[in-house]
Amino acid sequence: MTVTERPGTSSGPPRFSPRGDMALLGLLRHAGTGSVAALVLVSVLQVAAPLAVAYVLGALAGLLVDGAAATAFDHALGPLLALAVMMLLTQASSALEKPLRDRVTRQVDGRVRHRVRRIALDAATPAELAEQSVQDDLELVTKGYSHHTAGAAATAQLALCFRRAATVAAAAALAVFSWWIALPALVLVLAQNALLRRQWAGTGGIRTLALRTQPLQRRADHLADTVTGARAAKEIRIFGLAGWFVSEYERVALARFTPLWSKRMRVMGEQWIVLGMSALTAVPVFVLIAMAAARGELTAAELLFHLRVALLLLAGSALGLEPFVVDYGKVSAAAYRRLLDRFGRRAPATVPGGTVEAAPAAIRRTDTVATAPPMIRFTDVGFGYPNGDRQVLDGLNLEIRAGEKLAIVGLNGAGKSTLVRLLTGLQSPQRGRITADGADIAALGLPAWWARLAVVFQSPVRYHLSAEDNVRLGNGALNDPEIADRTLREALDQAEARELVEALPDGLSSVLSAGYRGGTDLSGGQWQKIALARAFYAAGSGASVVVLDEPTAHLDVKAELGVFRKLIEATADRTLVLISHRFATVRHADRIAVLSGGRVGELGTHEELLARGGDYARWYHLQAALVHGRVS
Ligand SMILES: Nc1ncnc2c1ncn2[C@@H]1O[C@H](COP(=O)(O)OP(=O)(O)OP(=O)(O)O)[C@@H](O)[C@H]1O
Numbered sequence: 001m002t003v004t005e006r007p008g009t010s011s012g013p014p015r016f017s018p019r020g021d022m023a024l025l026g027l028l029r030h031a032g033t034g035s036v037a038a039l040v041l042v043s044v045l046q047v048a049a050p051l052a053v054a055y056v057l058g059a060l061a062g063l064l065v066d067g068a069a070a071t072a073f074d075h076a077l078g079p080l081l082a083l084a085v086m087m088l089l090t091q092a093s094s095a096l097e098k099p100l101r102d103r104v105t106r107q108v109d110g111r112v113r114h115r116v117r118r119i120a121l122d123a124a125t126p127a128e129l130a131e132q133s134v135q136d137d138l139e140l141v142t143k144g145y146s147h148h149t150a151g152a153a154a155t156a157q158l159a160l161c162f163r164r165a166a167t168v169a170a171a172a173a174l175a176v177f178s179w180w181i182a183l184p185a186l187v188l189v190l191a192q193n194a195l196l197r198r199q200w201a202g203t204g205g206i207r208t209l210a211l212r213t214q215p216l217q218r219r220a221d222h223l224a225d226t227v228t229g230a231r232a233a234k235e236i237r238i239f240g241l242a243g244w245f246v247s248e249y250e251r252v253a254l255a256r257f258t259p260l261w262s263k264r265m266r267v268m269g270e271q272w273i274v275l276g277m278s279a280l281t282a283v284p285v286f287v288l289i290a291m292a293a294a295r296g297e298l299t300a301a302e303l304l305f306h307l308r309v310a311l312l313l314l315a316g317s318a319l320g321l322e323p324f325v326v327d328y329g330k331v332s333a334a335a336y337r338r339l340l341d342r343f344g345r346r347a348p349a350t351v352p353g354g355t356v357e358a359a360p361a362a363i364r365r366t367d368t369v370a371t372a373p374p375m376i377r378f379t380d381v382g383f384g385y386p387n388g389d390r391q392v393l394d395g396l397n398l399e400i401r402a403g404e405k406l407a408i409v410g411l412n413g414a415g416k417s418t419l420v421r422l423l424t425g426l427q428s429p430q431r432g433r434i435t436a437d438g439a440d441i442a443a444l445g446l447p448a449w450w451a452r453l454a455v456v457f458q459s460p461v462r463y464h465l466s467a468e469d470n471v472r473l474g475n476g477a478l479n480d481p482e483i484a485d486r487t488l489r490e491a492l493d494q495a496e497a498r499e500l501v502e503a504l505p506d507g508l509s510s511v512l513s514a515g516y517r518g519g520t521d522l523s524g525g526q527w528q529k530i531a532l533a534r535a536f537y538a539a540g541s542g543a544s545v546v547v548l549d550e551p552t553a554h555l556d557v558k559a560e561l562g563v564f565r566k567l568i569e570a571t572a573d574r575t576l577v578l579i580s581h582r583f584a585t586v587r588h589a590d591r592i593a594v595l596s597g598g599r600v601g602e603l604g605t606h607e608e609l610l611a612r613g614g615d616y617a618r619w620y621h622l623q624a625a626l627v628h629g630r631v632s
Pocket residue numbers: 385386387388392410411412413414415416417418419
C-alpha cells in the first residue's frame with residue numbers, strides 16, 4: 001500500500017494509489033483459508049446467479065411467448081426448476097455473505113491486532129512506544145479509523161472487486177446484443193461510479209475533510225469518555241463542570257461536522273451530473289433494445305434477457321457502502337503497515353543499538369539467590385525529551401556504589417523520574433554513558449538489565465488482577481510453588497501489606513478492581529503498598545538493584561516508617577535508589593544526591609550535606625520546621 005502522508009498532518013490527507021487499494025487484499029492471508037474460500041465462492045455466486053436468472057427468465061419467456069401453447073408448460077418445467085434453484089442460491093448467498101464477510105473481517109483484525117500487541121509488548125522500546133505517532137498508529141490499528149478497521153477494508157475491497165466483475169460480466173452479456181452499445185455503456189457506468197466515489201468517498205471528497213478534522217474527533221471522544229467514565233464523576237460534580245462539558249462537546253462536534261455537512265450538501269447539489277450520466281447511459285441502451293424488438297430482430301427470450309442484463313450493468317454505477325469502508329479502513333491498514341515497517345522485522349525485546357536478548361521472563365531468576373549488585377555510573381549524561389525544549393539532564397555524573405542506599409532529592413521537575421527512566425533503560429541518554437560494572441547497560445541487553453531491577457514507578461500500574469497476581473508479577477518466572485509462596489509472604493510483610501490483603505473479601509484471590517464480582521478497589525496508599533510488595537517480590541527473587549520513585553508518597557507516617565525500616569532490611573545486600581520528598585526518610589540513606597540544573601548539585605551523607613549548608617540543608621530545615629509548626 002502506498003501511503004505518502006499521515007492522517008491529521010497539516011500538509012494534507014494521505015493518498016493511496018489504486019494499486020494500494022488492491023494491496024488491501026493481501027491482508028486476507030491473515031484469515032482462515034476456509035473462510036476466505038467460502039466468501040469467494042458466495043461472491044462468485046452473487047455475480048453468476050443474476051446472469052443465470054436473466055438467461056433462464058429469457059428462456060421461459062421464449063417458451064411461453066414464442067413456443068407452441070400445447071407443449072409450452074411441459075418444456076417450461078425444466079427452466080422453472082432451474083429458476084427456483086437460482087432463486088434459492090441467490091437468497092442463500094445473500095444471507096451468507098454478511099456473516100462470512102464479518103467472520104473474515106474479524107479473523108484479519110484479530111491477527112493484525114495480535115501482531116501490533118506483540119510489537120507494543122516486545123519490539124518497540126518504551127521510549128518508542130511513548131512517541132505520539134506510534135500511539136496514534138496503535139490506536140488506528142486497534143480501534144480502526146472512524147471504527148473502520150483494516151480487516152473491514154480488506155473484505156470491502158474484495159466485495160468491490162466482485163461488484164466490478166459483475167458489471168463487466170453484465171456488459172459482456174449485453175455485448176451479445178451489440179458490443180458497440182455494451183462497451184460505451186460500460187465505460188459510462190464505470191465513469192459514473194468513479195465520479196460518485198470521488199465526490200463521496202475519495203481523496204478530495206468528504207473523506208479528506210474527515211481526515212483533516214480527526215484531531216477534533218479525538219478531543220470530542222476524550223470529552224465524551226470523560227463524562228461517562230467513573231474517574232472524573234467526582235470532579236465534574238464538585239467543580240460544577242457538567243454544563244461546560246456539554247457545551248464544549250457541542251462546540252467541538254460542531255467544529256468537526258459543520259464543514260462535513262456543508263461539503264455533503266455541496267455534493268448533493270452536484271448530483272445532477274450523475275443523474276445526467278445515468279440518463280445518457282440508460283436511455284440509448286433501452287431505446288436501442290426496444291427498437292430492435294420493434295423491428296422484429298429480437299425474440300421474446302432475447303428481449304427479456306437483454307433488458308435484464310442492461311439493468312444489471314446500469315446497477316454497476318451505484319456507490320454502495322464499500323468505498324467508504326475501504327477509504328476509512330485503509331487509514332487503519334496504513335498505520336499497520338507503518339508499524340510493521342518500523343518494528344516488524346525487529347526480534348522481540350531488542351533495542352536499537354543494543355544486543356538481542358531472550359524475553360525478560362526467561363532471564364528472571366527461578367530461585368531466590370540475589371545476583372551481586374553492580375557498580376552503576378552515569379558519566380556526563382545529557383538527555384532532553386523529543387517534545388521538550390530543554391536538556392532535563394545536562395552533564396550529569398553520578399556513581400551508585402554496589403549495595404549502597406542512595407536517596408535522590410530535588411525540586412519538582414528537577415529530573416529525578418527522568419533519571420530513573422534512564423537508569424532503567426526506558427530512555428537512552430543522548431550524551432554520555434550509563435554503565436553497570438563498566439558495561440553500557442544498552443550493550444548488556446535491556447531484558448538482562450531489567451531482570452536485575454526491582455522498580456516502583458511514581459504511578460504504578462493498577463492491574464485488575466488478584467492481589468496475589470499483582471504481587472507475583474514482580475517475577476513471573478518464579479514458578480516453584482514453595483519458593484513463590486515464601487517470597488510472596490515475605491514481600492507482603494516487607495511492604496506492610498499483609499493485613500491489607502487479609503482484610504480483602506477473598507484475601508489473596510480478591511481481584512483489585514470494583515468492576516469484577518467480589519472485586520474491590522484500593523486506596524492510593526494501599527495500591528502503593530501492593531506496588532512495593534511487587535518490587536520486594538522481585539528483589540526477593542534475585543533482583544539486586546531496587547529503584548523506588550516516591551514509593552511512600554501516599555503512605556501514612558506510621559506505614560512509611562515501617563516500610564522504610566523493612567526496605568533497608570530487605571535491601572541489605574542490594575542497591576537501593578530511593579527518590580523521595582520526605583526528608584525524614586531520606587536522611588537514613590547512605591548518601592543523598594541533590595539534583596538541580598540537570599546535574600548532581602550536592603552529594604554526601606545527611607550530616608555532610610547539613611554541614612555544607614546548601615539546598616539540601618535549607619529544604620531539610622524548612623520541612624522540619626513545617627512538621628513542627630514553626631513556619632508561618
Ligand atoms: N514525557 C515527557 N515529555 C516531555 N517532557 C517531559 C516528559 N516527562 C517529563 N518531562 C519534563 O521533564 C522535566 C523533568 O521531569 P521529571 O518527571 O523527571 O521531574 P521530577 O524531578 O521527577 O519531578 P517531580 O518531583 O514533580 O516528580 C519536567 O520539566 C517535565 O515537564
